[in-house]
Amino acid sequence: MEAFKHNQSAKGPSLFLLSEWESRYDRLNTGFTGRQGGVSEGHFSSLNMGLHVKDQDAAVISNRRLLTDAIGWPFEAWTCAEQVHGNRVWQVTEADKGKGRNSLDDVLRDCDAIMTNVPGVLLTSFYADCVPLYFYDPEHDAVALAHAGWKGTVQQIAVETVRAMEQAYGTDPKALVAAIGPSIGGCCYEVDGPVIEQVQALLTGLSLTQEEVESMLKQSEDGKANLDLKEINRQIMIKAGILPIRIELTEWCTGCRRDLFFSHRKEGGLTGRMASWIGIRER
Template identity: 65%
Template structure:
């Protein structure tokens, strides 16, 4: 069953397109977690719709209004929106009350130099941005801690999934087997062909993980022309498992941003000139 369920709203032309993690949210009513689509925003072409990215050339006022639409639909104050710079690395930053709201209206105000955020502060809404890369979600119910990680191919082979679990363990005393994880809408191996350095780096990671042949094939399928189809979602799942997160506690989406450009933005399929979706996670104050 698909983990990320599209919210059915009365007027999808005016309301932001949201894909929710209902199983998590029903288990803890304070929790909100999900992913935005491209519908229900005010951005003009070529970012048409709910573009969440301030860094893609869109009108800043339109992007901020789109972000406000999302937080309003979630029942959160816009002041809670907190985001990072995203540099395609594997560094994890801890968000305290002092960082709440960083980056919500300006790129130069984001939490710099990292691609993952974690917090145990209620009332902080962690967010990050995508147009094919893989959103990773982490939730530790016992500790009241949440995290998000942005995993492109560089972040994936850099082990950002494992680094985030390790950082949560260090900061909040959470064992990996206590973490719930989710892998959200992103480009699938059906639409993601790679070669050269990417293939070499993925091979290195699979060797380090000691994946058997069948699981290696599920992560990357080689072609006769030297290229390969890469399943970044599955590779991140294997990294999570190696880090100690239980397979039964990992939700894995079936949505492909490349196949469904009616619902999502896709950098690769749309030739680079497109908007960005957002992942989000946060715990309301009691």
């Protein structure tokens, strides 16, 4: 069953909600945006969430406000990172709340994962094919987001995020629930030699069977391969100690469904960005 339920109202932003999580944990709010229902124009039409893609800043900020209004959060809660395709994790404190919401000038620098146990902080991250990873520790009311392109995946950003939550909040990986959101699927993501070599090295270290490796890295005779980043990140989450039954895995592919999502690869790099979000509501 698909975990991310599409919710498109007549006038509001296109949202993909982790409805089961929200019904199970009453203070948790989390999901992923689509590409429709915003105010951006041209290549960024219409719900572009990224300030870094040369869209009009005013349009992006308006789109971000559309999201916070739709989910019932104050815009001042919006907090985001720079994202540099690494594996650094930033612990978001009360003092970080709101950074990056209006400008790149105060965005959280040089990190691709952010975590917090501060109620009222809305963590956000940006995508146009890369894999959004969600983490929630219900025992300590701590949440995290991680941005995993192929580079972050090879650097095992999911493992780094779990370790950071263990150190900061006392998180037990077995108590975590996790989710892997809409991103490019193995059906659409073709890579070449240098990427294949690094992914092969990663998969070797995960102690997988040859059949499992071949299902995630389907090589062709021309020296290229189709890469299933979503399943690879699921395996990395399992390596980090998260129980398989507590990991939600989406079937949405950003490459196949360009009517619903932006796709950097399928649109030649000139496109908008979706946002993931997660936060614990204040009491």
